[in-house]
Amino acid sequence: MPQVVISGNSAQAYAAKLARVQVVPAYPITPQTTIIEKIADFVASGEMKAQYVKVESEHSAMAAGISAAALGARVYTASSSQGLLLMHELLHWASGARTPIVMGVANRAVAPPLSIWTDHTDTISQRDTGWIQLYAESGQEVVDTVLVAFRVAEHPEILLPAMVAEDGFYLTHTVEPVDVPTQEQADRFLPPRKTSGLLTPGVAGRYGSYIGPDLHMEFRAKVAEAMARVPRIFAMAEEEYRRITKRDHGGPMPLYRCDDADAVLVTMGTATTTARSVVDAMRDKGEKVGLAKLRMFRPFPADQVRELASIVDRIGILDRSFTFGATGAAHTEIAATLYGSPHRPMLRDFIAGLGGRDITPQTVTHMFESLLNGRGPEIEWVGLKRRTEVIGYG
Amino acid sequence: MKSYETVEDLPDGPLAALEAVVNTGSWRTFRPVIDRAACTKCNVCWKFCPDVAISLDGEGFPVVSLEACKGCGICAEECKPGAITLVAEE
Amino acid sequence: MARLTIPEPELMRSGHAACPGCGSTLGMRYLLKGLGSDVVMTIPACCWTVIGLPFPYTVLNVPMLDTAFETTAASMSGLRAAADALGMKDVTVVGWAGDGGTADIGLQALSGMLERRTDGIYVMYDNEAYMNTGIQRSGATPFGAWTTTTPIGVAGRGKAEPKKDIMGIVAAHQPAYAATVNVAFPEDFVKKVQKAKGIHGPRFLHVLAPCPPGWRFPPEKSIDLGRLATDTNMFPLFEIEGTTYKITRKLGKAKPVSEYLKVQGRFAHMTPEEVAELQAQVDARWKRLLALEAIG
Numbered sequence: 001m002p003q004v005v006i007s008g009n010s011a012q013a014y015a016a017k018l019a020r021v022q023v024v025p026a027y028p029i030t031p032q033t034t035i036i037e038k039i040a041d042f043v044a045s046g047e048m049k050a051q052y053v054k055v056e057s058e059h060s061a062m063a064a065g066i067s068a069a070a071l072g073a074r075v076y077t078a079s080s081s082q083g084l085l086l087m088h089e090l091l092h093w094a095s096g097a098r099t100p101i102v103m104g105v106a107n108r109a110v111a112p113p114l115s116i117w118t119d120h121t122d123t124i125s126q127r128d129t130g131w132i133q134l135y136a137e138s139g140q141e142v143v144d145t146v147l148v149a150f151r152v153a154e155h156p157e158i159l160l161p162a163m164v165a166e167d168g169f170y171l172t173h174t175v176e177p178v179d180v181p182t183q184e185q186a187d188r189f190l191p192p193r194k195t196s197g198l199l200t201p202g203v204a205g206r207y208g209s210y211i212g213p214d215l216h217m218e219f220r221a222k223v224a225e226a227m228a229r230v231p232r233i234f235a236m237a238e239e240e241y242r243r244i245t246k247r248d249h250g251g252p253m254p255l256y257r258c259d260d261a262d263a264v265l266v267t268m269g270t271a272t273t274t275a276r277s278v279v280d281a282m283r284d285k286g287e288k289v290g291l292a293k294l295r296m297f298r299p300f301p302a303d304q305v306r307e308l309a310s311i312v313d314r315i316g317i318l319d320r321s322f323t324f325g326a327t328g329a330a331h332t333e334i335a336a337t338l339y340g341s342p343h344r345p346m347l348r349d350f351i352a353g354l355g356g357r358d359i360t361p362q363t364v365t366h367m368f369e370s371l372l373n374g375r376g377p378e379i380e381w382v383g384l385k386r387r388t389e390v391i392g393y394g
Numbered sequence: 395m396k397s398y399e400t401v402e403d404l405p406d407g408p409l410a411a412l413e414a415v416v417n418t419g420s421w422r423t424f425r426p427v428i429d430r431a432a433c434t435k436c437n438v439c440w441k442f443c444p445d446v447a448i449s450l451d452g453e454g455f456p457v458v459s460l461e462a463c464k465g466c467g468i469c470a471e472e473c474k475p476g477a478i479t480l481v482a483e484e
Numbered sequence: 485m486a487r488l489t490i491p492e493p494e495l496m497r498s499g500h501a502a503c504p505g506c507g508s509t510l511g512m513r514y515l516l517k518g519l520g521s522d523v524v525m526t527i528p529a530c531c532w533t534v535i536g537l538p539f540p541y542t543v544l545n546v547p548m549l550d551t552a553f554e555t556t557a558a559s560m561s562g563l564r565a566a567a568d569a570l571g572m573k574d575v576t577v578v579g580w581a582g583d584g585g586t587a588d589i590g591l592q593a594l595s596g597m598l599e600r601r602t603d604g605i606y607v608m609y610d611n612e613a614y615m616n617t618g619i620q621r622s623g624a625t626p627f628g629a630w631t632t633t634t635p636i637g638v639a640g641r642g643k644a645e646p647k648k649d650i651m652g653i654v655a656a657h658q659p660a661y662a663a664t665v666n667v668a669f670p671e672d673f674v675k676k677v678q679k680a681k682g683i684h685g686p687r688f689l690h691v692l693a694p695c696p697p698g699w700r701f702p703p704e705k706s707i708d709l710g711r712l713a714t715d716t717n718m719f720p721l722f723e724i725e726g727t728t729y730k731i732t733r734k735l736g737k738a739k740p741v742s743e744y745l746k747v748q749g750r751f752a753h754m755t756p757e758e759v760a761e762l763q764a765q766v767d768a769r770w771k772r773l774l775a776l777e778a779i780g
Contacts (some may be wrong), residue, residue: 007612022566022569022570023565023566023569025558025561025562025565038471049569049584051565051566051568051569052563053561053562053600054600055558055561055600055601056592056593056595056596056599057592057593057596059554059555059558060555060557060558060561060592060593060596062560063551063552063559063563063593064557064558064559065559065562066551066559066562066567067526067551067558067559067560067562067563067566068551068562068563068565068569069551069566070407070549070563070565070566071524071562071566071567071570072565072566072570073565073566073569073570075566089552090552090555093552095406095552097407098406098407099407102597110626155415156406159406159407166629170552196407198407199524199547199549200547201522201523201524201547201567201572201575202522203540203547203612204411204542204544204545205409205410205411205547205548206409206410206411206536206547206548206549206550207407207408207409207410207534207547207548207549207550208408208550208551209408209409209410209538209539209542209550210533210539210550211408211538211539211540212538214683215404215539217405218400218401219404219408221401222401222404222406226406227507231622249595275721298722320482321622327647327699377707393732396540397730398533398539398540399752402682408539410537410538410539410540410542410612411540411542411660412540412541412542412544414497414499414500414541414543415499415541416497416498416499416541417499418498418499418500421504428585432550433572434486435486436486437486437488437489440488441488441489441670442510442670443491444502444504444505444506444507444509444513444706445495445498445500445502445504445509446496446497446498446513447498457496457497461498461499462498462499464504465504466503466504466505466696466703466706467505467702467703468505468567468703468704468706468707470704471704471707471708472708473708
């Protein structure tokens with residue numbers, strides 16, 4: 001298996017190439033740009049036989065992606081932040097139209113003020129749109145997860161679009177050694193797209209349509225049912241991927257040293273790497289702490305969260321975004337998931353790393369200590385620069 | 395003809411493929427009546443019907459589909475020989 | 485028995501939900517007669533969303549993709565890219581959108597599609613307002629016209645701005661082919677469609693689609709009104725290939741615009757001064773069109 005030293009963005013591009021993507025409608029935005037530049041290079045060199053559509057906005061990128069997918073092509077695109085937000089209307093359309101587009105997202109904060117640095121506000125804001133949402137920690141995970149995403153998205157029981165997110169700059173632009181699958185492995189894992197039930201030239205039919213109150217709810221139920229089937233299909237796809245490449249990344253929420261932990265921190269994206277090294281350092285000092293990596297945000301891994309709650313009493317959630325008027329998204333969803341559960345551990349929401357603020361080992365250590373000593377507010381904006389006390393945020 | 399009533403009946407994606415069920419004739423307040431004696435078979439009425447409600451029979455005379463015709467009156471207006479009259483529906 | 489002057493086969497069915505006398509349905513009928521069935525069409529939110537009937541019905545004998553309001557041209561680019569990737573060589577990609585969805589909210593996507601030379605035919609059917617949502621003004625609404633958002637009163641005299649020159653905007657992109665067509669002239673309409681079909685590259689058709697409820701005239705007058713629009717120079721018939729203009733219908737002397745305005749309720753409030761202002765705009769535009777044609 002060839003190993004290359006590449007950035008997270010290059011890993012996205014390699015995966016799209018290996019997936020034999022047929023149409024790439026793309027519009028640049030920092031820090032996603034090197035994904036679409038790499039793909040442009042692949043296409044220009046003849047290595048990748050895709051139609052590269054140089055759209056004039058992200059909104060048009062998603063529109064072109066949907067129509068291309070509706071005609072039967074395999075589609076990949078990428079965006080970030082303001083661009084992803086601009087696509088919002090069409091993210092709903094892509095899932096409702098059951099077009100299995102895969103999109104790489106370079107997680108980036110939203111304006112104003114304009115920021116090119118990372119947080120998860122952009123993808124968290126899309127959690128209602130019916131897209132499968134996956135977060136990657138490493139370049140290896142990016143290349144593997146994008147390929148798995150195609151397989152899951154295109155599965156006849158699913159037919160939903162999927163986004164694979166990576167932290168802007170921290171992952172998009174840092175280089176690591178990555179085992180890139182061979183084309184032969186990718187072809188074995190990902191067959192050509194099956195395209196029945198969509199638009200066919202020469203066959204009359206209208207895709208999209210309009211409807212009154214009589215059946216709209218039933219169409220939405222179909223999307224809900226498809227999303228509910230994702231965990232099973234995802235597990236199947238990752239198992240098959242493991243058989244072919246000998247790699248898997250542990251399912252929707254892999255656990256690290258949680259079995260006898262007094263406190264566990266839930267993280268998403270590259271903060272996981274930092275948190276893992278803090279877990280090891282604290283364990284060396286005799287503190288029993290653990291880590292749960294939230295890889296899949298949609299569908300939300302309720303089973304895995306309830307399982308975690310049954311083995312640990314204190315769960316901290318590192319949210320790299322905030323839902324104004326409520327709490328951090330992962331915290332909200334974990335709390336909701338545990339509402340009916342017999343296991344009700346202490347939950348703490350740690351808002352950190354917004355706008356690219358560095359999440360250091362000190363930051364993470366503080367979170368674990370806060371969990372272990374039980375002091376501190378329910379929601380804490382860690383490292384926030386302020387002089388006065390605040391009553392609450394949510 | 396397939397009917398769509400429950401979730402199970404629906405296709406995966408919103409693909410509509412049934413032919414239109416023609417009942418727009420019920421919209422009419424006036425219907426066109428063709429005087430074959432005056433008709434010169436010029437085809438203008440066929441040409442200008444927005445509802446594809448006029449077809450041409452074996453002899454070349456226009457025939458109005460009363461299931462489709464909305465009574466817009468374009469055919470009567472455009473008929474140069476004045477072979478089409480609009481008659482009020484009861 | 486007269487020979488048919490336009491192709492006989494119908495690719496649009498009866499039973500659609502258009503208003504009686506709707507110009508846009510004739511536009512669709514003539515477009516499909518000219519193109520034939522090797523078409524994939526994309527349609528945004530507009531009158532035709534509703535004319536095309538709700539799920540599970542369809543009224544066209546060609547495959548049709550609904551797309552979001554402002555995205556018709558981008559949707560076309562996606563269809564073309566997929567058709568090329570999938571080896572569908574003989575399919576013509578067509579966009580069919582209203583004036584609001586093209587000249588206003590859809591303008592960015594249209595410009596993008598033209599600039600990146602998407603091989604397809606964009607057809608704008610122009611009923612001169614946001615008709616599907618209830619007759620609100622668009623950029624394509626003519627000067628002086630009543631609409632629900634340009635009502636007449638002490639502080640309102642209908643639309644204050646001239647009609648947006650969409651063909652001028654398209655011309656700036658040097659299309660492979662662009663033309664204005666009018667449902668009142670079906671032979672010219674179909675001929676231009678057939679010509680467009682035989683050309684590759686980004687193509688644009690501007691269809692005048694008279695609208696009885698929106699323009700306030702009785703439905704049987706749709707064709708008559710269409711004729712007047714062209715014969716008063718309110719809607720000249722011309723073609724553009726690259727940068728070359730050709731006017732395809734020239735009367736010796738155009739009729740005064742007042743003849744066109746007086747048969748439509750949406751212009752009923754206009755004073756002689758306002759009519760004269762509109763006439764001046766129309767005359768200036770016609771003069772400019774003649775000059776553009778003369779450049780060659």
